[in-house]
Structures are given as C-alpha cells and as structure tokens.
Amino acid sequence: MSQMENQRSDETVTADDVAKLAGVSRWTVNRAFKKDASISRKSREKVMGAAQTLGYVPDLLASSLASDRSNLVCLLIDDFANPHKLVMLERLTRVLRKNGLDTLLVNTSDEEDTSAALLNASQRRVDAAVLIGIQFTDRSLATALGARRVRKLIVFARSSENPDTISICCDDRAAMNEITDYIVEKGYRKPLFLAGPQSTSAHLGRKETFLKRWQDAFGATPDFVSVARYDPQLAYDQVVGYFADHPALNNVDIIVCENDALAVGAVDAIRTKLGLRVPEDIAVIGFDDIPQADSANYKLTTYRQPLSAMAEGLVEVLKGTSENEHLRHFLGKLVVRESA
Amino acid sequence: MSQMENQRSDETVTADDVAKLAGVSRWTVNRAFKKDASISRKSREKVMGAAQTLGYVPDLLASSLASDRSNLVCLLIDDFANPHKLVMLERLTRVLRKNGLDTLLVNTSDEEDTSAALLNASQRRVDAAVLIGIQFTDRSLATALGARRVRKLIVFARSSENPDTISICCDDRAAMNEITDYIVEKGYRKPLFLAGPQSTSAHLGRKETFLKRWQDAFGATPDFVSVARYDPQLAYDQVVGYFADHPALNNVDIIVCENDALAVGAVDAIRTKLGLRVPEDIAVIGFDDIPQADSANYKLTTYRQPLSAMAEGLVEVLKGTSENEHLRHFLGKLVVRESA
DNA sequence: AATGTGTTTGCACGCGCGTGCAATTTATTC
DNA sequence: GAATAAATTGCACGCGCGTGCAAACACATT
Missing domain, CATH: 1.10.260.40 (lambda repressor-like DNA-binding domains)
Incomplete structure (x- = not known):
C-alpha cells in the first residue's frame, strides 16, 4: 500500500x-x-x-557474459543404442558438476555432420565441447575448429588424429594386447572379431590392434565382421548372418568384440539362434564393462575403461591444469567373468 | 600490414x-x-x-540475458541404472533440439534433495526444469518452487501431486488395467508384483493400480516385493531372495514388474538362479519397452510409453501452447512378445 | 603521531543483444 | 503525382555481473 x-x-x-x-x-x-x-x-x-x-x-548468465567463461561443457553424443553411453553420462555429469561445471547435452544422431551441433554449442559459449559419439570425422572436426568459438575440442573415449583436439581415452592398444594375451593363454585359436562402424576416422583402433597382434603371433589374420552401429540388435543380426554364411561352426571358438554392446548381441545370437553355449562352444569377450556385463545372464569377460580417472582427466584438461597434450591415455583393467 | x-x-x-x-x-x-x-x-x-x-x-548468452528467455531446459536425473533413461534422454534431447531448445543435463544422484540442483539450474535461467528421476519428493519440490526462479517445473514420466507442477506421463492406471486384463485373460492367477523404490511421493502408481484391480477381481491382494532402485541387479537379488523365503515355487505363475529394468533382472533370476523357464514356468511382464526387451534373450512382453508424444507434449507445455493443465496423460501400448 | 604494509571496498566501463517505439522508406490507391 | 497505408530500419536504454585499479581502511612499527 x-x-x-x-x-x-x-x-x-x-x-x-x-x-x-x-x-x-x-x-x-x-x-x-x-x-x-x-x-x-x-x-x-x-x-x-x-x-x-x-x-x-x-546470475550465471550475466556472469558468463561478463567474464567470458561459462563453466559450461557441451557433450555431443550420437550413439544412444550403446548402453555404455549411459554410464559415461552418469560419470561425466557427476564429475563435472563436482568441479563446478555444468553439462549441455547435445544429441547429434540427426546431424549429417557434427559441425552444426558444434556451432550451436559455440553460441552458448561453452568452455569446451566433448565428443563422445562415433559419427564425427577428423575432417568435420577441422571444419568446426575453423569456425573457432569453441575454445576446446575434446574427444572422449576415443582417439583423434586432429592435432587441435585433445583425446582422452583408454589405452586401446595396451588393452587389446592384454585381451589377446588372455585369449591365447586360455587356448582359444579361432577368433572372430566383431567390430563396430568402420566409417569413422582412421585411428588405430581395437580391431586393428587385435588383428595385427594375432597376425604377428600366428601368421594368420582372423576373420572379422563389422556392425553399422554399436547396437546389440544389429550385432545379433550380424553374428547370425555370419554363421549362416559360414556353416562350419567349429571355425570359431571365440568372438572378440569391440565393445560390450556388440558382445551382448553376440551372446544372444550364439545361444538363441545357434543353440550353442557360451563359453563352452563359443566364448565371447567384450569391452567397456557395462552393467549388463555383470548380470547373471551374461557374465561377460570384458575390459573396464577407467571412466572415473578419465573424467577427472577431462576436468584437468578443462581447468588447464595439464595443458597441451594431444592425447591422454589411461590404463583399464581386464575383468574376467565366465564368458571367456 | x-x-x-x-x-x-x-x-x-x-x-x-x-x-x-x-x-x-x-x-x-x-x-x-x-x-x-x-x-x-x-x-x-x-x-x-x-x-x-x-x-x-x-551469441545466445547475451541474447538470453537481454531477452530473459534462455531456450534452455534442464533435465534432472538420478536414476542412471535404468536403461530406459538413455532412451528418454535420446528422445527428449532430439525433440527439444528440433524445437530450438537446448538441454542442460544434471545428475542428481549425489544430492540429498533436488532443491540444490534446481537452484543451480535457476542460476542459468533455464526456461524449465524437467524432473525425470525418482528421488525427489513433493515436499522438496515445494521448497524449490518457493525459491522461484525456475519458471516451470515439469515432472516427466511420472505424476506429481504438487499443483505448481506439470506432469507429463503415460496413463499408468489405464496401462496397468490393460496389463491386468491381459494377464487375467491369459490365465495367470498367481502374480507377484515387483515394485521399485517406495520412498517416492505417494502418487497412485502402477503397483497400487495393479493390486487394487486384482483385489477387485479376485478378492485377494497379490504379494509384492520392492527394489531399492530401478536396477536389474537389485531386482535379480530381490527375486532370488523372495523365492528363497518362499520355497513353494508354484505360488507364482507370473511376475508383474513396475518396469523393464526390474523385469530383466527378474528373468535372469528365474532362469539362472531358479533354473526355470520363462514363460513356461514363470512368466514376466514389464513396462517401458526398453531396447533390451526386444532382444532375442528376453522377448519381454511389456507396455510401451509413447515417448515421442510425451516429448512433443513437453515442448507444447514449454512453448505455452497448452497452458495450465497440471497433468497430461498419454496412452501407451501393450507390446506382446514371448515372456508372458 | 607519523609511517609503512597489507587488506577491503568502491567504481567506470564493457560483455552482446532485445524491446518498444519513432523515423524512414517503399508500396498502394485514386 | 499526391496522399495514405504498410513495410522496414534505427536507436536509447537496459539485462546482471566482471575486470582492473585506485581509494579507503586496518593494523603494526618506530
């Protein structure tokens, strides 16, 4: 009044x-x-x-505008069929938030190219963009970087050859070597490699490491098939298809999978469609250690990425604590269960 | 020069x-x-x-500051063990982005109370906060709303009694009625209900609807057990525990689960631990239709939430196209596979 | 009491753009 | 071609806070 x-x-x-x-x-x-x-x-x-x-x-908005630092990190993902992404999201958001950083989540499944999404992120002045997907190529990264505005471009859980990029990932080579050694030691001799999409940038990945290592050891390159997405369903189809084309089942005693998403599909195929047992008839080994891998149904032998360490590493990079390394490697851990 | x-x-x-x-x-x-x-x-x-x-x-930052509209939506999630969350995230981010809205993802697993997270969101001036988790209570919502600053509080895929809140969810009552009818029609007579955490707000949920409906039809209330989180592993343990306490196995011919995350654990328990078959010995029915439900291994009969429609509904609410309804219901669809 | 050191506090200016209205240009009509 | 309506453009002011520095203050020392 x-x-x-x-x-x-x-x-x-x-x-x-x-x-x-x-x-x-x-x-x-x-x-x-x-x-x-x-x-x-x-x-x-x-x-x-x-x-x-x-x-x-x-008001963080006004603060960001004035200080030119948003404490915002953009996560770009296109690979939502892979359950591992949920684990990553959980870990990353948790660690980022603990360090005062908020997370902008961008779904790039629709994009032909991540450039557009990166541009969008840049409009929000994110302090960094973190790529976790698979669709982006080194070339599109370069384009996006050309437009600048995104201060830091980080490739998470994968390596990139682009020098303006920082990769934070598990040491795939060491990991595959360990896996290969384990397989060999356990006496498997007829591996099939189940790989993910091949369209991505030509980094020396898990498949290449495994095939080469096996070649070096036994003088023969194992067979492999690749799946268009890291999707258990597609892996299932692919495995079923493979064995339809190669009726001599005893040509394979283990399926080495690029990750658990594929491994889960492989196990399903082996049991449901081929009517065989895992690991007695065909063993399966995965990568990532998704929650499902530990379930009673799969008991997947797999390789666990050190996600927490990687997330902390990401924060270090963001905070500038550890500048200018184009590649940060972390060692994971082989988790032996029953599938191999 | x-x-x-x-x-x-x-x-x-x-x-x-x-x-x-x-x-x-x-x-x-x-x-x-x-x-x-x-x-x-x-x-x-x-x-x-x-x-x-x-x-x-x-510059969207400057634009937001000046116009007082950020085109930013904050998604609060605490329930990362449930694979369905990944599906939701995919759908929501996609639809929001298509409508010019960006997504701030906040992991509230750590929080005692979502209030802090909501406060954080408010500092970014998000146009709306969307709760997708389970931990928040109507009381903590009220507190958060007291502080205002968050223009719109939306509860997604769940109903809330708080009148200042807008709920967008599948019509659980209709869904459970349909499920119940299906079960009854198929001749199941000894259901066990596998419920999620009971600490959440007292909304009339799936469990209550099912129990009441069954009570009305047969005069007896089915048994139920509840799991502390929507986590397949915990569901597995819980089911194993239940049958350890109730050795008379033929007292149960179907497990009705509050969602697929639980159902998957139930199936694993039935097969792996009890050594029984699904659905011949014990059937299982889920809710959500997560990707796994369609896998060869589970073939889960379940109820699919109309996620796309719900996401579109969310956008409508955000854009103010459909004001002041405290509750928006969507009808889902029973997906019959082989588990029941 | 005067001097020096270290700690707090206040402030001018700018961050990049939106709003609402008034000025200007262009199109339309008889 | 003048008058009128419609479309287009320009602008003063503000959004809420950060930066860097200078003024003000507190305290210890001689």
Whole structure:
C-alpha cells in the first residue's frame, strides 16, 4: 500500500538489491559469492544474510557474459543404442558438476555432420565441447575448429588424429594386447572379431590392434565382421548372418568384440539362434564393462575403461591444469567373468 | 600490414562488425537471424553474406540475458541404472533440439534433495526444469518452487501431486488395467508384483493400480516385493531372495514388474538362479519397452510409453501452447512378445 | 603521531543483444 | 503525382555481473 520502493515488476532480485539491504556496494555482494575473493568475514556474513532473506543467487548468465567463461561443457553424443553411453553420462555429469561445471547435452544422431551441433554449442559459449559419439570425422572436426568459438575440442573415449583436439581415452592398444594375451593363454585359436562402424576416422583402433597382434603371433589374420552401429540388435543380426554364411561352426571358438554392446548381441545370437553355449562352444569377450556385463545372464569377460580417472582427466584438461597434450591415455583393467 | 581497423583483440565477431560490413545497423543484423522478423529479403541477404564471410553467429548468452528467455531446459536425473533413461534422454534431447531448445543435463544422484540442483539450474535461467528421476519428493519440490526462479517445473514420466507442477506421463492406471486384463485373460492367477523404490511421493502408481484391480477381481491382494532402485541387479537379488523365503515355487505363475529394468533382472533370476523357464514356468511382464526387451534373450512382453508424444507434449507445455493443465496423460501400448 | 604494509571496498566501463517505439522508406490507391 | 497505408530500419536504454585499479581502511612499527 504505502511506499513500495522501486521493486522490479517481477521478482528478479539482483546483487544491487542485496547490496542495498546489506549496506555495501554491489561488488562486495558479488565478492561474497566468489570462493576466494578478497573480502572480510564480517561483510561476507552481512551479504549472505541479506541474500538469504531476499532469496538472491548470482546470475550465471550475466556472469558468463561478463567474464567470458561459462563453466559450461557441451557433450555431443550420437550413439544412444550403446548402453555404455549411459554410464559415461552418469560419470561425466557427476564429475563435472563436482568441479563446478555444468553439462549441455547435445544429441547429434540427426546431424549429417557434427559441425552444426558444434556451432550451436559455440553460441552458448561453452568452455569446451566433448565428443563422445562415433559419427564425427577428423575432417568435420577441422571444419568446426575453423569456425573457432569453441575454445576446446575434446574427444572422449576415443582417439583423434586432429592435432587441435585433445583425446582422452583408454589405452586401446595396451588393452587389446592384454585381451589377446588372455585369449591365447586360455587356448582359444579361432577368433572372430566383431567390430563396430568402420566409417569413422582412421585411428588405430581395437580391431586393428587385435588383428595385427594375432597376425604377428600366428601368421594368420582372423576373420572379422563389422556392425553399422554399436547396437546389440544389429550385432545379433550380424553374428547370425555370419554363421549362416559360414556353416562350419567349429571355425570359431571365440568372438572378440569391440565393445560390450556388440558382445551382448553376440551372446544372444550364439545361444538363441545357434543353440550353442557360451563359453563352452563359443566364448565371447567384450569391452567397456557395462552393467549388463555383470548380470547373471551374461557374465561377460570384458575390459573396464577407467571412466572415473578419465573424467577427472577431462576436468584437468578443462581447468588447464595439464595443458597441451594431444592425447591422454589411461590404463583399464581386464575383468574376467565366465564368458571367456 | 596497412590499416587493420579496430578489430577486437581476440576474434569474437559481434553483430556490430557484421553491421559495418553489410552497411546496415546492428539491429538489422540481429533481425536477419530471427525467424520471422520484419526485414526485407534484400538486407537479410546482405547481412547473411557479411555474417558468412566474418563467421558471425549470434551469441545466445547475451541474447538470453537481454531477452530473459534462455531456450534452455534442464533435465534432472538420478536414476542412471535404468536403461530406459538413455532412451528418454535420446528422445527428449532430439525433440527439444528440433524445437530450438537446448538441454542442460544434471545428475542428481549425489544430492540429498533436488532443491540444490534446481537452484543451480535457476542460476542459468533455464526456461524449465524437467524432473525425470525418482528421488525427489513433493515436499522438496515445494521448497524449490518457493525459491522461484525456475519458471516451470515439469515432472516427466511420472505424476506429481504438487499443483505448481506439470506432469507429463503415460496413463499408468489405464496401462496397468490393460496389463491386468491381459494377464487375467491369459490365465495367470498367481502374480507377484515387483515394485521399485517406495520412498517416492505417494502418487497412485502402477503397483497400487495393479493390486487394487486384482483385489477387485479376485478378492485377494497379490504379494509384492520392492527394489531399492530401478536396477536389474537389485531386482535379480530381490527375486532370488523372495523365492528363497518362499520355497513353494508354484505360488507364482507370473511376475508383474513396475518396469523393464526390474523385469530383466527378474528373468535372469528365474532362469539362472531358479533354473526355470520363462514363460513356461514363470512368466514376466514389464513396462517401458526398453531396447533390451526386444532382444532375442528376453522377448519381454511389456507396455510401451509413447515417448515421442510425451516429448512433443513437453515442448507444447514449454512453448505455452497448452497452458495450465497440471497433468497430461498419454496412452501407451501393450507390446506382446514371448515372456508372458 | 607519523609511517609503512597489507587488506577491503568502491567504481567506470564493457560483455552482446532485445524491446518498444519513432523515423524512414517503399508500396498502394485514386 | 499526391496522399495514405504498410513495410522496414534505427536507436536509447537496459539485462546482471566482471575486470582492473585506485581509494579507503586496518593494523603494526618506530
């Protein structure tokens, strides 16, 4: 009724309001909210008190605009059929958030090219874009980088040859070597490699490492088939198809899979369609250690990526704690269960 | 070499730069980028040309700040063990993006209470916060809403009693009724209900509907067990535990599960631990129709939520096309496979 | 009390764009 | 061709906060 001050029409309460109530300047208010700012304990308490009663919170949008740092990281994913992505998302969002970074999730399944999505991310001034998908090529990365605006481009859980890019991934070569050694030691001699999409950039991947290693050891290159997406269903179809074309079943005693998503499909195919047992008739070995791999039904022998370490590594890169390495490798761990 | 204009130190190119090059005012430049703005075709072309050569893109941060609309939606999830979440994420991000909305993903697994996460979201001025998890209670929602700043609070794929909230979900009651009818028709008479966490808000959920319906039909309330999280592993343990306590196996001819995450665990338990067949010995019916449900190994009979329609519904609510309904129901579809 | 050191505080200016309206240009009509 | 309507363009002001520095203050020392 009486005098209602110059309160804003709606109820956005800004630092100015708090400042007035606390009897300090606006800048002191914002300082109070900065972790290690130069401010006395007393005035910080005054400010916090006032902020409390007014329900004030600093506006990250305005802050980002002014400071040119958004504390926002963009995650680009196109590979939603692979259950491992959910694990990654969980881990990444958790670790990022613990470090004060928020996550912008972009689904690039629709895009021909990730460039458009990257552009979109750049419009939000994200501090970094993290690629977790499979569709992007080194060339499209280059294009996107040309437009700049995305300060850091990070390829997660995969390596990229683009020098302007930082890769954070499991050491695939060491991993496949370990897997190969394990297989050989266990006496498997007729492997089939089940690979993912081949269209991606020509990095020395799991398939290449395995085939080469096997070639070196036995002088023969194992057979392989590839699946168009990391999708258990497609893997299932592919395996069924393979054995339809190669009726001499005893030509394969183990299927080595590029990841668990494929491995799960392979197991299903072996049991359901071929009517065989895993691992007695055909063994299966995966990669990633998705939750399903540990289920009673699959008991998948697989290789666990050190996701937490990788996520922490990502944060280090983002914070600039460890500059200019184009590639950060992490060692994983072979998890032996029953499927191989 | 010669004169290099007053180019900014780093290379952020703003609308002003484009304006200068195109020979128009800054406002015309920004208009050119607005879908249906009042601008002549000719000057739009001029602007777009200049923007192209300069590599200009409008800054969404500044735009959000000025317009007070961020086109950002915050998704809060805590339930990463449930594979269905990945499907939801895929669908939501896709549909939102198609409608010009970006997605902020927040992992609330760590939080005692979603309030903190909501507060964080509010600092980014998200246009809406969408809750997809299970941990939040109606009370914590109320608290969060008290602080305002989050313009719209939406509960997705679940109903909430909070009147300031908009629920977008599958019609659980209709669904469970259909499921019950199906079960009854198929001759099952000894159901066990496998429920999720019971700590959540007291909405009339799938369990209640099923139990009540069965009670009405047969005068007896079926047994039920509940699992602490929607996690196949925990469901497995729970089912194993149940049958350890109830050795008279023929007391159950079907396990009705609150969702597929649980159903998958149930199937594993039945086969692996009990050594029984699905559906011959014990049938299983799920809910959600996760990708796994369609795999050769599970062939789960389940109920598919109309995710796309729900996502579109979400967009409508966000755009304000369909105001003030506290609850939007969508009808799903029973998917009959082999598990029941 | 004067000097010096270290700590707090205040402030001018800018981040890049939106809003609403007024000025200007272009199209339309008789 | 003048008058009127319609389409297009320009602009002052503000969104909420950060940066870097200078002024103000506190405290210890001689």
